[in-house]
Amino acid sequence: MREARTLDPDATDAVAKFVRPGDVVAWGQCGAEPLALTRALIAQRHAVGGRFGVFVGAQWSDTLRPEHADAIDIVSYTAAGSNRALAEAGVLSILPVHYSCFERAVRVDVLLLQVAPPDAAGRYSLSVAHEYLVPYLDTARVVIAEVNALAPWTHGSVVLREHDFDALVHTERAPLTLPRAAPSDTDRRIAAHVAGLIEDGATLQFGMGALPEAVLAALGDRRDLGLHSGTFGDEAADLMERGVITNARKSIDVGVSVSGVMMGGERAYRFAHRNPQVQFRATAYTHDIDVLGRIDRLVAINSALEVDLTGQINAESVAGRYLGAVGGGIDFMRGAARSRGGVAVIALASRGRAGSRIVARLNGPVTTPRSDAGVIVTEHGVADLRGLTLRQRVRRMIDIAAPELRDDLAADSQALRLH
Numbered sequence: 001m002r003e004a005r006t007l008d009p010d011a012t013d014a015v016a017k018f019v020r021p022g023d024v025v026a027w028g029q030c031g032a033e034p035l036a037l038t039r040a041l042i043a044q045r046h047a048v049g050g051r052f053g054v055f056v057g058a059q060w061s062d063t064l065r066p067e068h069a070d071a072i073d074i075v076s077y078t079a080a081g082s083n084r085a086l087a088e089a090g091v092l093s094i095l096p097v098h099y100s101c102f103e104r105a106v107r108v109d110v111l112l113l114q115v116a117p118p119d120a121a122g123r124y125s126l127s128v129a130h131e132y133l134v135p136y137l138d139t140a141r142v143v144i145a146e147v148n149a150l151a152p153w154t155h156g157s158v159v160l161r162e163h164d165f166d167a168l169v170h171t172e173r174a175p176l177t178l179p180r181a182a183p184s185d186t187d188r189r190i191a192a193h194v195a196g197l198i199e200d201g202a203t204l205q206f207g208m209g210a211l212p213e214a215v216l217a218a219l220g221d222r223r224d225l226g227l228h229s230g231t232f233g234d235e236a237a238d239l240m241e242r243g244v245i246t247n248a249r250k251s252i253d254v255g256v257s258v259s260g261v262m263m264g265g266e267r268a269y270r271f272a273h274r275n276p277q278v279q280f281r282a283t284a285y286t287h288d289i290d291v292l293g294r295i296d297r298l299v300a301i302n303s304a305l306e307v308d309l310t311g312q313i314n315a316e317s318v319a320g321r322y323l324g325a326v327g328g329g330i331d332f333m334r335g336a337a338r339s340r341g342g343v344a345v346i347a348l349a350s351r352g353r354a355g356s357r358i359v360a361r362l363n364g365p366v367t368t369p370r371s372d373a374g375v376i377v378t379e380h381g382v383a384d385l386r387g388l389t390l391r392q393r394v395r396r397m398i399d400i401a402a403p404e405l406r407d408d409l410a411a412d413s414q415a416l417r418l419h
Helices: 037-043 064-069 083-088 099-105 185-195 210-217 234-241 266-272 288-292 331-338 390-399 404-414
Strands: 024-027 052-056 072-076 092-094 110-114 142-148 167-171 204-205 257-259 278-280 300-304 306-308 341-347 377-378 381-384
Touching: 024 037, 024 288, 037 110, 037 142, 037 167, 064 072, 064 083, 072 083, 072 099, 167 404, 185 341, 204 210, 234 266, 266 341, 288 331, 300 331, 341 381, 381 390, 390 404
Parallel strands: 024 052, 024 110, 052 072, 072 092, 110 142, 142 167, 204 300, 257 278, 300 341, 341 377
Antiparallel strands: 377 381
16 A cells, blocks of 8 residues: 655655666657646656666657757657657667557556546546556556646546545646547548448457547447447547447447547547446457457557568558557457458558558568458559468459559569469
8 A cells, every 4th residue: 555645746855755777667659648747757867866667558648859868768669749859869768568568568667547526435547547557557566647637537447536646736728638530532432441341339449540530430320339449539539429339249348348548539538428338458468369359340440650461460660760660450350350251451641751552562571461361442442362372362462552552562572483
């Protein structure tokens, strides 16, 4: 049992006093970042008395900047959001592990949380994120919470009492939000193809960004969809309110949308606030392959930077620039493959700024091996690679590449003897 003390939010050195040289500090990603605590820590980073580490997810703030590497070793699983500037500056160390493995891969000494104020029973909520934070509640030496009066109180697998914290700071600020990006015409064409793979009663998993939102927006005529996903955003909230996502036909967690973290805006925050139909869980549950395999008709929708003609997927880097993540893609792909009636979908535009994203040879690492490939979708169609030989895969993949590049891809496949 911890003994919580209340910190003055203006006393910016208070957080640093809990950190020792060599410690690893972690906090929630995106809208779950406890800004009062993280900004205080960074401002007083030299007061720790030696170098320390931080582990962060995708960042929507500019809390961590390249110049802060003068005292801090920065580790993340992704270069998304404002982590991109850290990666470009060469001060971000990437941890290339599956999302389901964070608990085993990362040691955390000091955990910084954003929580919602306690309810009438004295229960604090983890608010915007459970996911990889949950196991560190028990293993971190120090747990400090920003009690944000404007953070949504959400239901989940964990509720906290005051004795679960070593220190508290009280604030009142709108949590960080992700501006909704308007889908492009290409996004909408891809989304239409993906939507054709989703039947009434299916349960969905999806990543973040304009393309997954476009897919959800294309599902307005479906019935009784379910949700079991790492993320929960504005479009999912819209579909729940409209009665499209009801979770009525889920084989587990019936009647409940399950997620790990909200990655959206005020729309999602308002909808999830005190709403028992939206439940947040630890990564050990949301990404567990045995759990996923028990969900009938699980449709896992993820993206990639490029896919080769045999189904190898690169979701991390291109031409030496780290842009994405290993993330939870393979966790969900394997879970969907185990699901009765499930399907794993990789959706991407056929072309990017640098050229074709359907390639004969990857320009970066193999994030997902071709043995796990399911269905690949571009704006030009659907390539179901399941059960196909290498030669058959090459033909299907060329068919969904940009038309003006197909002859070149065919020639490359011959030169590389992809058969």
